[in-house]
């Protein structure tokens with residue numbers, strides 16, 4: 001593994017091939033992840049971030065082989081979440097007086113997590129730390145994605161250490177963006193953005209514009225997860241600007257669940273109707289109880305409209321759909337349309353309930369939705385295909 005970014009900067013993180021979920025079980029990590037930590041050697045030596053707590057001891061042991069810990073002059077904590085700060089506990093036992101550079105908000109979250117009175121040195125945007133031939137420039141990035149988040153920039157080597165921003169949950173031993181499979185890389189990058197950064201899109205745009213206004217040359221963007229961007233590093237910045245701008249493709253996604261396949265048949269007939277009018281449209285069919293929820297969210301992110309369907313059960317909707325709609329609400333998608341559908345036997349509340357949740361989530365309802373009693377027959381199927389043709393004009 002080539003871990004030297006430059007003569008003076010080395011990757012000292014951890015590749016976690018076994019990780020299958022992150023944030024508890026809130027985020028699926030099909031391709032594992034990495035916790036990137038960096039060691040800068042100059043007249044002063046600096047450690048940027050650490051690793052997740054379960055790898056703390058391994059991290060410190062490996063770091064000792066790299067450098068006498070007492071020769072680490074400064075630690076930079078770009079973000080207090082435990083996947084980056086977890087290694088601090090064991091590290092600070094060895095070098096308890098070493099200053100930790102972080103935001104004021106990070107003092108709150110680091111002490112809130114670890115209850116330790118470490119030597120915090122708080123920074124603000126534009127503050128600089130002279131480390132000899134080079135310097136570090138700090139840039140606060142509140143709510144990207146925690147109040148404590150910040151970036152820092154190393155002059156001379158022109159490296160932006162962006163922490164979570166521009167990251168991906170993507171285990172690789174190859175370390176650099178130009179060395180890995182591009183489809184895998186961008187799939188993980190967009191999933192990361194869709195599932196984590198969507199609520200902060202306005203701030204993403206503003207922060208990128210602020211960083212660009214400093215006119216700093218950027219040779220590397222070194223996030224805290226996944227690959228380091230060194231080949232055309234700002235390509236991921238351009239992608240973020242696109243994604244932050246109410247992103248959508250020529251795609252719609254059906255998200256449904258079904259008990260005896262009636263709601264599934266409704267979904268398929270509406271889809272057939274839409275295709276008859278718009279054969280070029282990319283339509284994805286995702287059964288909520290079968291598909292990974294974070295993959296569904298990624299498809300919602302890419303869609304201009306979603307169709308959400310559930311049969312009525314106990315005067316409500318299936319729990320897989322209810323859970324997803326709650327996740328979708330929290331992410332605050334903008335400028336997307338939606339409609340509902342479902343089968344019912346007697347009371348038929350699902351359509352109304354889904355419509356309410358979609359509106360609450362900020363989606364524009366393009367129709368009042370459609371319910372079919374029991375299992376759709378041939379005449380229902382014709383009605384649904386006609387419905388699909390009609391609604392396709394509103395997409």
Ligand code: FEO
Nearest residue numbers: 079081083164224
């Ligand atoms: Fe990778 Fe917000 O932690």
